[in-house]
Amino acid sequence: MQRLLFALIISIAGVAVLVSLGNWQVRRLAEKEAILAEITARITQPPISLPANPDPVKDKYRSVVVDGVMLPGEIHVLVSLKKVGAGYRVIAPFKTKDGRRILIDRGFIAPEDKATDRALGAMQVAGNLHWPIEIDSYTPDPDRAGNIWFARDVAMLAEALKTDPILIIAKTDADSGVTPLPVDTTGIPNDHLQYAVTWYGLALVWALMSIYFLWRTRAKARGKNS
Incomplete structure (x- = not known):
């Protein structure tokens, strides 16, 4: 009887832990969806003038x-695009009308380019402020000799190009040879639904295994007592 009671406690505890982990992932899913909605709103809102002191x-x-x-x-940052292959992001210095020097991520070029x-001179650039975290x-x-960088570190790029540490990811470019890579949310992971399904699935498996184990244990106990 004590063995059966112990097994029952472990079974209930295991299911409770796994279900709680699934519930936590559901809560995280709601939080992440709210964050993604806020990011999408920022990306798609009507453009404003560059703030005096943009906050990262x-x-x-x-x-x-x-x-x-x-x-x-310009600086070339090595990247790889799906269905395209390797190439470079073009990071260029840009002088605004009020005299500020900032960074522009113009987009993607093929290695042979x-x-x-590329087109220089007077132009208007619309895009999104970004401070990507790509270095580990x-x-x-x-x-530097070959002008090949392996990540976008705004501080390092700004130091190299003698600009303020402000980066705008362009939505379009005046040069037809550059393919803009506008900011979107596709690169932000949101796997919480998959994790929740996994935890709930494990809870179901644990419950079924526990029921079977308890049934077998009780059946054996009855067999010994008969």
């Missing part, structure tokens, strides 16, 4: 528009 948290993904001059001296001259302990240092 409050103004991340903010839709903005700037007028000024695209300057020479690395040495091609495994990221190689930039190959």
Whole structure:
């Protein structure tokens, strides 16, 4: 009887833990969907002028528009696109009408276009403010001689191009040879529904196994007592 009671307690505890983990993932799903909705609203809102002191948290993904001059001296960040392959993001310095120097992520170019001259001079750029976090302990240092960078670190890019640490991801580009890569939410993981289904599935399996184990244990006990 004590063995049966112990097994029952373990069974109930196991199901309770797994269900609670599933419930937690459901709550996280709701939170993530709210965050994604807020990001989408920022991305798609009508553009505003570049704030005087944009905040990396409050103004991340903010839709903005700037007028000024695209300057020479671009940096190439190695990337890979699905169904396209390897290439480079073009990060260029841009001088606004009020004299501020900022960074523009113009978009994607193929490897063979690395040495091609791109449109410079007066233009308007519409896009979204962004401070991507792409560097970790495994990221190689930039190959400055070959102008090949392996991540977008706004502070490092700004230092290299002598600009303010402000990056705008362009929605369009004046150069037809550049394919813009506008900001969207597709790269932000949202796997909480899958995790919730997994935990609930494990809870169901645990419950079924526990029922079977308890039934077998009770059947054996009855067999010994008969």
